[in-house]
Amino acid sequence: MDLLRRLTRLPFVLGLWERFPIGPLPTRVHYGIFPYPHYAYGVYWAAVSASRLQIPRISVIEFGVAGGRGLVALEHVSTRIERELGVGIDVVGFDSGAGMPPPVDYRDLAHIWAAGFYKMDPEALRARLTRAQLVLGEVGTTTQQWLRGAVRAPIGFVAFDLDYYSSTKAAFALFEGPEAVHLPRVYCYFDDIVSNALGCINEHVGELLAIREFNESHSKRKICRIEGVRIHRPNWEDWQDRMYAFHDFAHSKYTTLVTERTPRETERPL
Ligand SMILES: C[S@@+](CC[C@H](N)C(=O)[O-])C[C@H]1O[C@@H](n2cnc3c(N)ncnc32)[C@H](O)[C@@H]1O
Numbered sequence: 001m002d003l004l005r006r007l008t009r010l011p012f013v014l015g016l017w018e019r020f021p022i023g024p025l026p027t028r029v030h031y032g033i034f035p036y037p038h039y040a041y042g043v044y045w046a047a048v049s050a051s052r053l054q055i056p057r058i059s060v061i062e063f064g065v066a067g068g069r070g071l072v073a074l075e076h077v078s079t080r081i082e083r084e085l086g087v088g089i090d091v092v093g094f095d096s097g098a099g100m101p102p103p104v105d106y107r108d109l110a111h112i113w114a115a116g117f118y119k120m121d122p123e124a125l126r127a128r129l130t131r132a133q134l135v136l137g138e139v140g141t142t143t144q145q146w147l148r149g150a151v152r153a154p155i156g157f158v159a160f161d162l163d164y165y166s167s168t169k170a171a172f173a174l175f176e177g178p179e180a181v182h183l184p185r186v187y188c189y190f191d192d193i194v195s196n197a198l199g200c201i202n203e204h205v206g207e208l209l210a211i212r213e214f215n216e217s218h219s220k221r222k223i224c225r226i227e228g229v230r231i232h233r234p235n236w237e238d239w240q241d242r243m244y245a246f247h248d249f250a251h252s253k254y255t256t257l258v259t260e261r262t263p264r265e266t267e268r269p270l
Contacts, residue, residue, distance in 0.1 A: 004031070005234040025084040031234055036073035038239035039159060041229075042187035043077055046156025047087040049183055052258040057088035058156035058183065063139060063171045064191075065095035066118035068125040070159060075132050090133070090153050094143065094171070097122050097136035100163065108164040109192075109206050112199050140170035147177050155182040158246075160207060161191040168210040175214070175221060175246050184251035188223065188244040211244070220250040 007013050008031055017023075017033045026044070034040040043060050050058045060078055065071045071093040078089040099119040103110035126134060135142045139162065146152075155174065162168050175182065193208050195201035203212055211223045224247060229240040248254060 008235060025080055029081075032237055034073065034077050036070055036077070037237060038189045038243065039070070039074050039157070040077045040081075041243065042157035042159070042189055043074070043081050043089065044085075046183060046187050047081050047085045047089065049185065049258050050087045050154070050156055051085050053183070053253050053256055055087075055154060055183065057090065057153035059090045059092060059153045060157040061091075061155060061174070062093045062159045062161065063095075063168075064118075064159075064161035064163065065093040065125070065134065066099075066120055066161075068093075068120070068128060070161065071125075071132050071134070072128060074159070075130055079131070088153065089156075091131055092133045092135060092146070094135045094139050094146075095120060096138060101138065101167070103164060104166040107205050107209055108166055109199065109201065112195070112201075113163050138170075139167055140173075143171055143173045147174065147181065152181065154180065155186050157187045157189075159189040159191070161189075163192050163206070165206050165209050168207045169213065172210060172214050172223075175223070175248075179248055179251045182246065182248060182251075184248055184254040184256075186246040187226075188246055189239065190242050190244055193242055194238075220248070222247045222249070 008017070014031070014033065017031070018035070021028060021033060028034065029040045029044045032040070046058055046060065060074060062071050062074055071091070075091050078091050082089045097120055100113055100115055100117040102115040103113065122134070122136060135146055158174065160168055160171065162171060190207045190211070192206055193201060201208065203209060215222050223244055225241070226243045226245055229243050230236065233240060
């Protein structure tokens with residue numbers, strides 16, 4: 001493993017491995033050999049959790065789809081993980097279908113993003129999708145409708161890439177449902193909590209503000225960074241500090257043991 005770790009530090013090796021994806025799937029998830037390695041991490045560990053909690057099917061979601069690169073990657077990795085772990089996976093993408101709406105105020109970081117950015121061609125995207133459900137419309141409405149719709153497999157992973165505070169806050173309606181709607185811990189990726197020098201993103205604006213307000217208004221449900229992802233991965237990856245989990249501490253399965261009964265998994269990095 002140490003040799004593999006050293007090899008994957010060579011600049012061309014990861015790209016080559018991604019082109020020729022040989023080796024067991026858990027190893028490829030561990031080394032990030034996927035177009036969106038953070039999606040692979042979230043979906044994989046959500047499916048492992050579901051399997052250990054004896055939950056046969058989960059939903060994985062991308063909020064903010066734009067041209068669809070992320071949603072196609074989510075489909076791809078879900079198909080492979082489903083096959084590997086035997087947990088069914090429903091893939092869903094939410095987007096306006098018409099690019100960014102107008103920012104509500106400074107909290108939406110109007111100095112970085114503007115109305116009409118990231119326009120989508122819904123028909124072209126639908127033609128590329130193999131299994132994902134694409135839900136178009138304002139997320140404040142569509143999230144609520146989706147929750148009220150047919151019985152859903154519990155949510156296991158959510159990628160938040162809506163850029164704005166207001167849109168992310170609206171999407172958090174997903175975490176207001178009864179426990180049947182989600183796993184006890186839902187893996188979450190937040191794309192927009194880091195910025196370049198012009199953005200100056202911080203906890204008083206954007207996704208970080210939406211997370212903080214959610215946590216302040218709930219006592220038994222929290223959205224928290226997964227601490228120390230770095231020490232459990234062979235190499236540094238720029239998404240590691242953006243991996244969070246939604247916790248429902250009152251969930252009837254929150255305290256069910258999900259690690260293996262031998263100490264191996266708790267002593268060595270997962
Ligand atoms: C940065 S793009 C997503 C990129 C995509 N995740 C990828 O990896 O290629 C952000 C998307 O969020 C969507 N969005 C932002 N606010 C929204 C809202 N309130 N309702 C619906 N969609 C919204 C926009 O339409 C835009 O396509």
